[in-house]
């Protein structure tokens with residue numbers, strides 16, 4: 001077994017690719033790939049896919065470079081919009097993408113928390129029904145946001161600065 005450097009999931013060690021700016025074990029990235037393939041192939045599962053991407057992203061911080069920092073900032077902003085501002089998942093992702101197109105912002109790196117939350121892809125990937133999966137993704141999101149709470153004020157500030165929510 002091998003512990004994922006990002007989320008801590010304990011999975012059977014394997015060789016394989018990982019994402020350039022979401023650091024993980026190969027096994028964790030592979031499991032996320034299988035999970036997302038199911039999300040996209042079965043409409044009943046697709047509802048939670050945008051939020052699942054946000055969760056996976058914030059549990060797997062990358063190197064300190066512009067792309068990785070922007071990816072982390074935007075995934076946290078999307079998570080915050082869903083959990084604190086009652087945005088629909090797809091609406092949050094679309095709003096954040098539009099903000100990037102409009103402002104071309106550069107984000108500072110946020111120091112990732114040591115504890116990234118107790119729910120991981122390992123829990124979510126084994127859900128047997130669309131309802132169970134949605135519930136797990138919701139718990140995953142809440143657990144991730146809780147883990148990132150030292151930076152929550154910065155994320156809310158960005159949401160106001162880039163006019164995603166009212167000041």
Ligand SMILES: [Zn+2]
Nearest residue numbers: 004006007028
């Ligand atoms: Zn992981």
